[in-house]
Amino acid sequence: MVDDTNVRTGQCHCGAVRFEATLSDGFNLIRRCTCSYCRMRDAVVVMAGTGGIRILQGEDVLTRYRFNTGSVQHFFCSCCGIYTHHQRRSDNSQYALNVACLDGVSPFDFFEVPVTDGVNHPNDTGKPARRAGIPCFVPAG
Template identity: 60%
Template sequence: MPTSPAETRPLLHAACHCGGVRFTVRLTDGLNTARRCNCSYCRMRGAVAVSADLADVQVTQGEALLTLYQFNTAEAKHYFCSTCGIYTFHQRRSSPDQYGINVACIEGMSPFDFAEVPVTEGRAHPRDRADGKTRIAGWLRYQANGHSE
């Protein structure tokens, strides 16, 4: 029996800080989609996000704990745990068929696993520009100091 593309991508387990919200996800292109954004909300939230198609995210526990936050155009849907406040994922304005997943919620992953993450220009959103293209505003870099205490 042929394997579907979704079956070749690993099923990852994720949760908020308190564990009240749990979900599974299959990423569209592994960690290659990791990025941050400099829009007013994302720069305060500070999360590194990776991409998943809407159908590839399944909340397995605590859906009632998810709280929705929207602002400005109210097109993007930002979800977070109402108990611990952790941002879990959001339905993107730029790609409404995808979620941005908080990489820190994925078991065994951390935003500090990335030496460099592109920061997209969100202050001038791609959907608000004539060319519709995403621009890179800069790069977020992390380098461990070599001490493990």
């Protein structure tokens, strides 16, 4: 299981992109999302605040993807295709980091991961963020 250290290093699958991140609240803010993009990439993310991510290597191979409103950027390695992080739509100054890219962390380290209702995003509905559910990972054996 992961520890509570808020400063983490990470990388994409091939190692071309390396970064350092300062987590906003450790692993207390892990989540998944039901929006079309998050649903297809199935990533578990954790939050980093303004200035909370620093690219150490490979900024030149990071590719940006925007969809729907185009208001946020999703970053992935152009060599291996792994999604590393994205700007948060609800607060563009914050980032969500793919926990699978953090050194020594796996999405399977977390028993429960809350899922945010991204299909009905607060920026679209004007309503507060809503939890869609909480899937659990129970190891076999």
